[in-house]
Amino acid sequence: MQRARNAVAHLALLVLAHLTPPGACDVAGGAGSVNALPAGGSSARLAPSFDAATPRNVTALVGKSAYLSCRVRNLGNRTVSWIRHRDLHILTVGGYTYTSDQRFQATHSPQTDDWTLHIKWAQQRDAGVYECQVSTQPVRSFFVTLHVVDCDEIYQRMFADDDPLNIMPSARILGGPDLHVDIGSTINLTCLIQFSPEPPAYIFWYHEDEVISYDSSRGGVSVVTEKGAATTSYLLVQDAAPADSGRYSCSPSNAEVASVRVHVLNGERPAAMQTGSAGLSNSSHCIIALLAACALHARLLRAQLAS
Numbered sequence: 001m002q003r004a005r006n007a008v009a010h011l012a013l014l015v016l017a018h019l020t021p022p023g024a025c026d027v028a029g030g031a032g033s034v035n036a037l038p039a040g041g042s043s044a045r046l047a048p049s050f051d052a053a054t055p056r057n058v059t060a061l062v063g064k065s066a067y068l069s070c071r072v073r074n075l076g077n078r079t080v081s082w083i084r085h086r087d088l089h090i091l092t093v094g095g096y097t098y099t100s101d102q103r104f105q106a107t108h109s110p111q112t113d114d115w116t117l118h119i120k121w122a123q124q125r126d127a128g129v130y131e132c133q134v135s136t137q138p139v140r141s142f143f144v145t146l147h148v149v150d151c152d153e154i155y156q157r158m159f160a161d162d163d164p165l166n167i168m169p170s171a172r173i174l175g176g177p178d179l180h181v182d183i184g185s186t187i188n189l190t191c192l193i194q195f196s197p198e199p200p201a202y203i204f205w206y207h208e209d210e211v212i213s214y215d216s217s218r219g220g221v222s223v224v225t226e227k228g229a230a231t232t233s234y235l236l237v238q239d240a241a242p243a244d245s246g247r248y249s250c251s252p253s254n255a256e257v258a259s260v261r262v263h264v265l266n267g268e269r270p271a272a273m274q275t276g277s278a279g280l281s282n283s284s285h286c287i288i289a290l291l292a293a294c295a296l297h298a299r300l301l302r303a304q305l306a307s
Contacts, residue, residue, distance in 0.1 A: 048134045049073045050142040051113070053180070059147045060122040064226055067234075068117040068144045070132030071185065078135045080115045082106060085129040085143075092117065109220075109238045114186050124148045169196035169255040173248070176260035183266045187237035191250030191258060192230060199227035200252035205235050208246050240264045 051071035060066035072080055082091045082104075090098050092106035103120040119126055132142040174190045181187050193200055203225060205212040212235070214221050220238035225231065231252070237244055242264050249259040 046074050046076070048075055048078055048136055048140055050132075050140070051182075054142070054144075056143065057145050057147065059149060060119070061228075061230065061232075062124060062148055062150045063121055064228070064232065065224075066119040066122040066126070066146055066148070067188070068119070068130055068132075068146060069188070070115045070117070070142050070144070071113045071182075072115060072132075072134055072142075073113055075113070075134065080106075080108075081133045081135070082115075082117045083131040083133055085131055091130075109186055111239055112185050113182075119146070122146075122148050124150060169252075170194060171250055171252050171255040171258040173250055173258050173260040176258075178261050178263065180263045180265055181240050183240060183242065183264055185240055187235070187240050187244060187248075187262055187264075189235040189248055189250075189260065189262075191233040191235070191252075193233070193252045193255055194230045196231070196254055198254075199231045200254045202253045203231075203233045204251045205233070206247075206249040206251060206257075207244075242266070 049072070051073065054069050054071045058066060058068055068082070070080065070082075079094050081093045083089065084091055091104045092098060095106060095108060097104060097106065105118045105120070107116045107118055108114065115132065117130060117132075127146050127148040130144050130146060132144065134140045171191055171193045174192060179187075179189070189205075191203065191205075193203070203223075205223060212221060212223075214223060222236045223233060224236070225233040233250060233252075235248065235250075245262055245264045247259050247261050249257050251257045
């Protein structure tokens with residue numbers, strides 16, 4: 001009973017927070033903003049804050065999964081919630097889901113700062129702004145914009161001729177050639193296989209020259225593969241340690257190997273990370289790859305129907 005009262009009280013606080021008049025908080029991170037820390041005192045250094053290197057724009061294909069990340073430092077005993085701005089609907093609070101739409105799920109790996117909103121089978125109506133909110137007073141928020149791409153619509157707008165595309169299958173790991181992650185966080189690599197007439201029969205992941213074993217004594221390693229016109233394979237390595245640094249490669253059965261170099265940092269802030277020139281925050285390359293995959297998929301369908 002006490003647990004239910006606490007949940008209801010927290011939901012009430014979230015609703016009250018969204019009744020605050022627009023403009024009351026500046027989300028840019030300046031003084032007085034929801035992302036700013038109070039000045040002075042040891043308590044200020046321990047106040048929750050958001051990792052500025054976390055991607056603020058995420059692109060997903062219709063029918064595929066979307067992963068929205070939120071990395072919170074010094075969370076303490078506060079709670080992380082995900083809220084959809086379109087209707088101010090509270091989706092998740094901590095590890096609990098507060099929506100009847102079971103496509104939404106919050107995941108958190110113990111001993112890490114990462115809180116991820118997983119949206120299964122993304123639809124165009126899911127596009128928009130999502131808020132990662134920490135239950136401080138006042139609340140602190142981090143905003144992520146989700147873009148959902150529809151292959152058929154893009155094809156109809158961009159391609160009208162019937163000439164076949166002669167493009168070899170290819171693989172690439174998004175965010176390369178270098179990715180920087182903090183020690184203790186989760187390494188999240190996304191390999192996109194495109195321009196393939198059929199999904200690859202298998203995909204192997206390598207760390208340096210060794211095949212990654214998902215049942216090794218290290219633990220915390222998993223792979224999720226979604227096959228389709230554009231096949232996507234996700235490699236997740238939890239609780240990153242310096243030994244996890246190095247070259248990671250994605251090797252599909254029908255395309256050349258794609259590689260990226262991962263740097264596990266112990267509090268450092270390299271220039272590439274500060275400027276946002278590395279990592280998944282550069283979503284333009286991802287969008288171009290998705291557009292190309294959509295175009296090829298539509299061409300192949302038309303060729304099959306014509307034959």
